[in-house]
Amino acid sequence: KNQVEQSPQSLIILEGKNCTLQCNYTVSPFSNLRWYKQDTGRGPVSLTIMTFSENTKSNGRYTATLDADTKQSSLHITASQLSDSASYICVVSGAGGSYIPTFGRGTSLIVHP
Amino acid sequence: GAGVSQSPSNKVTEKGKDVELRCDPISGHTALYWYRQRLGQGLEFLIYFQGNSAPDKSGLPSDRFSAERTGESVSTLTIQRTQQEDSAVYLCASSLSRTRNTEAFFGQGTRLTVV
Numbered sequence: 575k576n577q578v579e580q581s582p583q584s585l586i587i588l589e590g591k592n593c594t595l596q597c598n599y600t601v602s603p604f605s606n607l608r609w610y611k612q613d614t615g616r617g618p619v620s621l622t623i624m625t626f627s628e629n630t631k632s633n634g635r636y637t638a639t640l641d642a643d644t645k646q647s648s649l650h651i652t653a654s655q656l657s658d659s660a661s662y663i664c665v666v667s668g669a670g671g672s673y674i675p676t677f678g679r680g681t682s683l684i685v686h687p
Numbered sequence: 688g689a690g691v692s693q694s695p696s697n698k699v700t701e702k703g704k705d706v707e708l709r710c711d712p713i714s715g716h717t718a719l720y721w722y723r724q725r726l727g728q729g730l731e732f733l734i735y736f737q738g739n740s741a742p743d744k745s746g747l748p749s750d751r752f753s754a755e756r757t758g759e760s761v762s763t764l765t766i767q768r769t770q771q772e773d774s775a776v777y778l779c780a781s782s783l784s785r786t787r788n789t790e791a792f793f794g795q796g797t798r799l800t801v802v
Contacts, residue, residue, distance in 0.1 A: 608790070617691070617778055617793030618730075663730065665791075674743060675791060677722075679729030 576601040578666050578678035586684045591654055595681045597647040597664030605669040609638050609649045612661040612680070621649070621662075651683075659685045689713075691794035693779050699800045700769055708764040708797045712781030719762050720791065721754060722778045730778065736762060769801045 578599045587593050599607070606625050610618035622631045622638040624647070631638050635658075637650045651658055664678040692711040700706050712719050721733040732746040736756045747753070751770075756762040766773055776798050780791040 615776075615796075615798075617780075617795050619793070620790050623790065674720075674732075674735055677730045677732070 576676045578664055578676050580664050580678035580681050584682045587654055589685050589687050592652050595649045595662050597678055599645050599666045601666040601668050601676050603669040605667045607647050608665045610663040618663055654685045656685050691781050691792050693794035693797050697798045702801055703768055705767045706769055708777050710762045710779030713792055716781035716783055718782045720780045721764050723775045725775045771801045774799055774801045
């Protein structure tokens with residue numbers, strides 16, 4: 575069964591600090607992995623997408639890494655801002671069939687001033 | 688429109704009533720997904736449409752839930768005889784299908800409250 579596990583479930587950090595969120599998956603065969611940011615009461619918005627051959631991808635203060643061998647990804651947030659408070663969702667799509675993505679349950683990040 | 692549109696944005700209904708939730712996907716997107724998100728929980732897959740057919744309905748929690756899609760466009764999620772546990776945000780997403788790096792674009796969701 576395809577699964578996506580995220581950790582930690584929740585994270586509280588001070589403004590300006592860095593943090594790293596983890597995603598482990600069992601989806602196979604693998605096509606791509608996305609990180610989404612979901613603000614409270616809003617729909618998820620894509621931050622990054624990574625394919626099998628990509629190890630690192632950055633989007634501003636967000637840097638995602640992917641290790642396709644160990645089936646792990648991380649999202650690193652640098653110099654956090656209050657607006658980073660949100661749920662971060664890891665989504666993995668398989669290469670076969672209908673590409674239905676498998677969602678992680680998300681990490682809830684709270685940035686305090 | 689430019690994005691995925693869902694309506695209504697909020698719905699309060701009495702227990703036992705039927706509700707219909709609507710999703711207008713991005714034009715040209717053949718794949719459409721419905722998800723449910725309970726308060727403080729992750730996204731729960733409900734159903735996936737490819738065109739007007741639904742090859743995967745495995746996430747529908749009971750026979751009170753049904754969905755249809757017409758014209759490879761608008762989709763309606765219907766919940767019959769609503770229960771309090773149906774209270775959640777219902778999110779719709781659409782994507783170009785059969786492409787390797789398909790991004791799913793989400794609507795703002797419909798917040799359903801069953802009282």
